[in-house]
Amino acid sequence: SDNLYSAESATNNLFSLTQEGAHLCRIIAKEGGIVALFKICRQDCFRCLYPQVLRTLASICCVEEGIQQLEKVDGILCLADILTDNTHSQATHAEAAAVIAQITSPQLSVTEHLSSFLENMEEIVTALLKLCQEAASGEVFLLASAALANITFFDTMACEMLLQLNAVNILLTACGDKQKVDTPYSRDQVVTILANMSVLDQCASDIIEGNGVQVLVEMLFEKSSSGNSPEVAACERVQQKAAVTLARLSRDPEVARATINLSCIPRLIELCRSPTERNNSDSVLVACLAALRRLAVMSPDGLQESDFQQLVKPRLVDSFLLCTNMEESFV
Numbered sequence: 191s192d193n194l195y196s197a198e199s200a201t202n203n204l205f206s207l208t209q210e211g212a213h214l215c216r217i218i219a220k221e222g223g224i225v226a227l228f229k230i231c232r233q234d235c236f237r238c239l240y241p242q243v244l245r246t247l248a249s250i251c252c253v254e255e256g257i258q259q260l261e262k263v264d265g266i267l268c269l270a271d272i273l274t275d276n277t278h279s280q281a282t283h284a285e286a287a288a289v290i291a292q293i294t295s296p297q298l299s300v301t302e303h304l305s306s307f308l309e310n311m312e313e314i315v316t317a318l319l320k321l322c323q324e325a326a327s328g329e330v331f332l333l334a335s336a337a338l339a340n341i342t343f344f345d346t347m348a349c350e351m352l353l354q355l356n357a358v359n360i361l362l363t364a365c366g367d368k369q370k371v372d373t374p375y376s377r378d379q380v381v382t383i384l385a386n387m388s389v390l391d392q393c394a395s396d397i398i399e400g401n402g403v404q405v406l407v408e409m410l411f412e413k414s415s416s417g418n419s420p421e422v423a424a425c426e427r428v429q430q431k432a433a434v435t436l437a438r439l440s441r442d443p444e445v446a447r448a449t450i451n452l453s454c455i456p457r458l459i460e461l462c463r464s465p466t467e468r469n470n471s472d473s474v475l476v477a478c479l480a481a482l483r484r485l486a487v488m489s490p491d492g493l494q495e496s497d498f499q500q501l502v503k504p505r506l507v508d509s510f511l512l513c514t515n516m517e518e519s520f521v
Contacts, residue, residue, distance in 0.1 A: 194239070197230055201242050208249035215253045223250055224259035231268055240278070244285035251292045260293060261306060270310040273317035280330055283321050287333040290314060294340035308345065315341060315351050323360050328372040331364060335379035342386035349387045358387065358396035365405050374412055374424040381409055381431040388435045394442035403439075403448040406432045410457050410478075426471040429461065433477035437484045446488040455492045458482040462501055462513050472514065479509050 204223060207214050218224075227250075230236045230243050247265075250256040260266070272278060272286045294307070307314075318334050318341075325331035338357075341348045352358075361380050364370045371377060384402070387393045397403060409432035412425045436454065440446040461468045461478040468474040479501060486493055486502045493502065501509050 194236065197236055198239055198242070201227070201230070201239060201246055205242065205246040205249060208246060208252075212253050215250045216255050218250050219253060219255040219259045224256060224265065225263050228260075228263050228265055228268055231272065237278070237282075240272070240282045241285045244272075244282065244289055248285070248289045248292045251289060254298060257293050257298065264306065265289075266293075266306045266310055266314075270313045270317070273321075274313055280321070280324070280326055283317070284325075284330040284333045287318055287321060287337045290318070291333060291337040291340055294337065294344050296340060296343045311341070311345065311348060312351060315348055316355060319352065319355050319357055319360060322364060322370075325364075325370050328370060328376060331370040332373070332376050332379065335361070335364075335376060335383065339379045339382040339386075342383050346389075349390055352383070352387060353390060353392055353396070356396075358384070358393065358402060359400045362397075362400035362402050362405055374414065374421055374428055377409060377412065378424050378427045378431070381406070381428055381435060385431045385435040385438070388438040391442075394439050394445050397439055398444060398448060403436070403445060404452055406436050406439075407449065407452045407454050407457065410454070410461065422469055426469055426474055429468060430471065430474045430477045433458065433461075433474070433481040437477070437481035440481070440484045440488070443488065446485060450485060450489045450492055455482065455485055455489065458485070459493070459497050459501065462509075463516060465514075465516065472510075475510060475513055476506070479506055479513070 204218065204227075207218060224247065227243050227247050231240060231247075236243070247256075247260070251260060269286050269289055273283055273290075315338065318338050321334035322331055322338070325334060338348075338352070342352070361383060365377070365380060371380065384393075384397070384406070388397075397406075409428050412428040412432075414421045414425045436445075436449055440449055458478045458481055462475060462482065468478070483502050483506070486498065490498070500512055504512070
């Protein structure tokens, strides 16, 4: 019990240091912090400390030195073991997912060196999807889905695995559960996964089956309830990725028809023409113009002549410039 107390105290102190910034995380990684924390994670007698230890590991891995150390001590295998061990608490699984999300972050250039990640990817992806399905809270779902979203950028094979594991249906079902998907941040993770999976042709039938077109069209209406800038930015990402996903999936005529029937074209036009609807976001505008052009091919009658002449017919860059110079009164 003395050992347990010392380990807990040391972990808490280390976590506090990681919050001081990247420079301290680099020092901790270089001085063996990652090695020491994984030693704790490999001993059953410290199970009650795993969530705090994993949270500390995730913090240190915001720097490349942390990830390099993690790779050296076979940390990914240890994380895979924790995620696939059903005797661990959901809190432990969630914190392990947070470490995975951190080390696969698209912002870090070191991730392509994670060779051991590919060896354990199927186990990890399966466990993370299960965690999404069983998440007892919005926070657990957010951590698990963020890890999956990063992995879909990291390796295209992950998208094929997710398709085989019925991920589209699991994620769409979660979107209808306010206990799991309760913020724009969570919807951002879900739509990121769907956007990356939508390059696969087989994805379209799963989307239709799970009523996914409606979920994606609803995401075009994402609005911040608080108005704080991180949430507003998350809402923009949701709108942009929903438009990208709908454009990609509308290669399939059945998806295109379903999208048109759900009055998607008027909403896309509104997002193009009204800067406040897209919070003046250029990336949302480009995505909506691209989606609109894809759908206009299928349903030219769905657009008024002025919309066609201004938003569809010109080069994309010309329509973009026209929309960025529009005044609200023009709508």
